[in-house]
Amino acid sequence: MPNRAAQKSRISLVKCAAYKSAEVAAALEKAFALLGGIGVFITPGSKVLVKPNLLMAVPASSGIVTHPEVVRAVIRELKKINCRVLLGDGPSAMNLGKERVERVYEATGMRLLAEQEGVELVRFEKHRMRKGVPLSALLDECDALVNVPKFKTHTLMFLSGAVKNLYGLVSGPYKTELHRRYFRPEQFAEVLADIYGSVKPALTVIDGIVAMEGDGPGTGGRLRSQGVLLVGRDCVALDSALAFMAGVKPEGVLSNRAAARKGLGNCDLNAIEVLGEPLEAVCDSAFRPPSTSITAAIPGFLLAPLQRLMRFFKPKIDRLLCVRCGECVKICPVKAVRFIDGYPRVEQGKCISCFCCHETCPARAIKITRSWIARLAGL
Numbered sequence: 001m002p003n004r005a006a007q008k009s010r011i012s013l014v015k016c017a018a019y020k021s022a023e024v025a026a027a028l029e030k031a032f033a034l035l036g037g038i039g040v041f042i043t044p045g046s047k048v049l050v051k052p053n054l055l056m057a058v059p060a061s062s063g064i065v066t067h068p069e070v071v072r073a074v075i076r077e078l079k080k081i082n083c084r085v086l087l088g089d090g091p092s093a094m095n096l097g098k099e100r101v102e103r104v105y106e107a108t109g110m111r112l113l114a115e116q117e118g119v120e121l122v123r124f125e126k127h128r129m130r131k132g133v134p135l136s137a138l139l140d141e142c143d144a145l146v147n148v149p150k151f152k153t154h155t156l157m158f159l160s161g162a163v164k165n166l167y168g169l170v171s172g173p174y175k176t177e178l179h180r181r182y183f184r185p186e187q188f189a190e191v192l193a194d195i196y197g198s199v200k201p202a203l204t205v206i207d208g209i210v211a212m213e214g215d216g217p218g219t220g221g222r223l224r225s226q227g228v229l230l231v232g233r234d235c236v237a238l239d240s241a242l243a244f245m246a247g248v249k250p251e252g253v254l255s256n257r258a259a260a261r262k263g264l265g266n267c268d269l270n271a272i273e274v275l276g277e278p279l280e281a282v283c284d285s286a287f288r289p290p291s292t293s294i295t296a297a298i299p300g301f302l303l304a305p306l307q308r309l310m311r312f313f314k315p316k317i318d319r320l321l322c323v324r325c326g327e328c329v330k331i332c333p334v335k336a337v338r339f340i341d342g343y344p345r346v347e348q349g350k351c352i353s354c355f356c357c358h359e360t361c362p363a364r365a366i367k368i369t370r371s372w373i374a375r376l377a378g379l
Contacts, residue, residue, distance in 0.1 A: 013228055155291070220358055
């Protein structure tokens with residue numbers, strides 16, 4: 001098989017201003033047409049798993065999850081070529097029980113969407129080991145995977161897009177274990193690249209109509225109107241386009257760098273052909289990066305050993321905003337968060353700065369703060 005990174009990647013980028021069903025459908029149809037049609041990616045009559053980003057039980061208006069209208073448009077395009085569609089995700093709530101996944105499907109609008117479009121809503125209950133990682137067994141039952149991520153920032157990885165969205169295919173309890181084992185950003189990026197290389201989505205459609213900047217990918221982020229949809233096969237190329245829109249070099253996103261090094265895609269913009277709108281046309285204002293991104297100024301050969309010795313950033317719980325739901329206590333992979341005097345508290349000596357607690361907090365009560373070492377270093 002030829003090395004995908006040795007060939008020029010083609011992606012399409014189209015403008016779409018709002019989540020109106022007809023508007024999204026027209027924009028997606030245009031995006032596919034620019035690339036030769038959906039049949040270029042998916043064989044007619046296939047059984048297809050559609051995987052959106054469903055981080056937590058929040059409504060689509062939160063901007064935290066893939067919007068149902070984007071998923072609807074994807075499903076309808078697949079139906080045009082007589083595909084049988086399965087819809088599902090393995091959200092962070094999978095660590096906390098099956099009933100929580102049902103709440104996620106309900107809150108995000110995916111249950112209603114599945115009923116309206118007549119598609120099967122699935123749960124990632126069984127898994128099979130792939131390259132040492134337990135991934136949903138549904139991948140073996142389907143002919144193709146369609147990845148439908150959300151354009152968001154991410155405090156650990158800088159970007160949550162095409163590659164990062166595939167982490168939802170990991171069996172629920174093992175998500176926490178991987179965070180515990182590979183908590184340093186460069187390690188976790190390698191895991192994400194390996195998952196991408198293992199599952200290789202046939203098609204990715206990125207919901208960038210409303211994007212997230214700042215301390216995403218959960219309630220700590222800030223919404224911004226980006227007004228775009230992106231389509232393609234090469235997830236690294238798509239994430240490189242997102243990085244450009246976010247004002248950073250594509251190789252500055254660790255998952256891009258890791259995947260490109262493994263020959264899984266292009267992160268060199270000169271090797272990416274963007275059809276439709278030029279990237280420059282959708283970069284009209286400054287994009288606010290996550291607060292942790294300032295470590296990107298440190299050369300990689302220095303950053304890795306420094307991070308082994310010290311933590312530049314740490315989570316802190318704001319008691320005024322905390323609703324004492326206990327999500328942070330349940331999700332922490334090293335049990336560094338526990339209730340003290342009726343409120344959760346982070347034991348900084350145990351904390352590994354994976355920011356899982358920040359990612360899943362429903363109340364925006366967990367902030368990312370700089371350690372005294374980071375302040376001393378001027379980060």
